[in-house]
Amino acid sequence: MHCFWWDKSVELELGDGGKYRDVKSTREAVECLLVRWPRQNGRALAAAKRTCLQALEGKVKSEKARRAFIKAAEEAHIFIRNQ
Structure with a gap:
């Protein structure tokens, strides 16, 4: 079984009012x-x-998915608090 958990989570602002989501x-x-x-x-x-x-x-490795996720957030102008 593959490990889908990331070594470091990505915390980004999703939704109104400064709500953050910690994607792990x-x-x-x-x-x-x-x-x-x-x-x-x-x-x-x-x-x-x-x-x-x-x-x-x-x-593909989960780390590649994490990098692609960050790029998509940047493209959508989503504020990333922690990456």
Whole structure:
């Protein structure tokens, strides 16, 4: 079984009023990307969805999924408090 937990979580502002989400795994990242993301288009977003799903299938390392998730957040201008 593959480990989907990240060595370091990514804490970002999702939602109104300075609410932060601490994303600790590829599974949590997929949930954010599919359900909670403010923009549903963008190249980095599409790449992050694809990379995270590949990580869940064991085709790429979780760290690659984490980097793709951060790039998608940057593209969407989501404030990242901790990465």
